[in-house]
Structures are given as C-alpha cells and as structure tokens.
Amino acid sequence: MNIIFLGAPGAGKGTQAEVVAKAKNIPAISTGNIIREALANGTDMGKKAKSYMDAGQLVPDEVVIGIIKDRLAEPDCANGFILDGFPRTIPQAEALDAMGVVIDKVIEIDVSDEDIVKRMSGRRVCRKCGVTYHIDYKKPLVEGKCDTCGNELSIRPDDAPETVLDRLTVYHELTKPLRGYYAEQGKLITIEGQDKVADTTALTLKAVE
Ligand code: ADP
Ligand code: ZN
16 A cells, blocks of 8 residues: 655654564655665765755755655565655645656644644654654653663754744645545545544554554
8 A cells, every 4th residue: 555644743653654664565765764864875866855855844854755766666666665755846746646646545634733832842852763752742761761762852953943834834834735535546644633643543554544
C-alpha cells in the first residue's frame, strides 16, 4: 500500500507514519528528515535547503521532487511506502502522478492552528537519531535525553515561535489545497488529531486496514 500523510507542521504525522510503517513493514519516508540528514552531512543540497528551512519556508519543489524520485527508486519501496511531509504543494503532487506513482490512501491529521502552536513549542528532537519528543505529549523516559541513544534533546531551529507562525501560513496557502486534490480522487481520509498520541494511532491504524 502506498500512503501519504498530510497535515500541518507538528500535527503528528511523522509519529503516525512511523507506526504504520512498522505495522505494515514498509518504509516511512520523511522529506524533512532526508533534508536534515543532508544538512548534517554538509552536502550542497543540505546547505541550499537550510536557509529555506530555518525561515519556515518550503524548499523549492524541484529539490524535494528530486529527493523523492531517488528515494522511491530504492528496492525497499517495492512493496509499498509511506510519504511523510511529501507532497506539500500541488506541483509536488502532480510530479508524483507524472512519475506513475499510484497512491492508495491519503491520511490527513487535522489539528487546529491553536493546538499546532502549542505542539511545536513543546517539541524536542534528538539530533543524533532524529527521534521526536514532546515535553507534554511524548515525554522521553529521562527528561531532556533521547530514549534511544541518550543524546541531549534540542529544539529544532524552525520550531522557534516566530517561525512556527510562518510555517502555518505556508501550510494554509500551499499545502491545504492538496486536501481538495486528493478528495477529488476519493483518497482523502481525515482524522482528528487527539490529545493522546495513542488515541490518534488507533484511528490511524483503522484507516489503513
Ligand atoms: P514538519 O512536518 O514539522 O514541518 P518536516 O520535517 O516535515 O517538519 O519539514 C521541515 C522543513 O523541511 C519544512 O518546513 C520545509 O522547509 C522542508 N520540507 C520538508 N518536506 C518538504 C516538501 N515536501 N517540500 C518543501 N519543503 C519541504
Ligand atoms: Zn537519539
């Protein structure tokens, strides 16, 4: 099954994408993580993407489309995959269609703007292994430390309060039109983001049965 996770930044689509990936034994592909990795490795693409990312803007379509094209060609995508954070614009969705990629379901995690701001301000990440936590909703076992590797947790530069509002504006203008795009194709399933991650997960797993 090929699944897209749609939603505002910080809506929790990454967490849900990981759960479904495990349940179905298919890869979850996060363009955000791929870009951050490229950045950590000091590649040209990473350096180019950094200024957009830190400012809360989208990385240009041709860059992310190139990333996805390469990634979907990897053998582990043959039995299905989950896209987390791609597409984020109509041209990106059209590029997927043009590649001949058939999407089965588009799961939208719907969270109000007010809640998004709360969620992002509490988000913490492990720079080493990319795992995301939240100071209220997804606490690490030891405060400020990664469960997996023990690394010190940090705040992502694009989670700074001023940037969060810019990212929400970008979401409304460029990403939200994708709901209509996929609703028209009969693929959109909207899930209300719940306060407890486990409750959202239960809804998600039902949606991808
Ligand atoms: P979130 O979902 O919380 O916004 P991501 O890790 O998915 O976090 O994305 C972080 C940033 O990476 C975005 O704000 C954007 O700059 C860049 N990015 C990720 N995916 C895309 C995409 N499909 N198109 C353009 N930019 C992207
Ligand atoms: Zn870690």
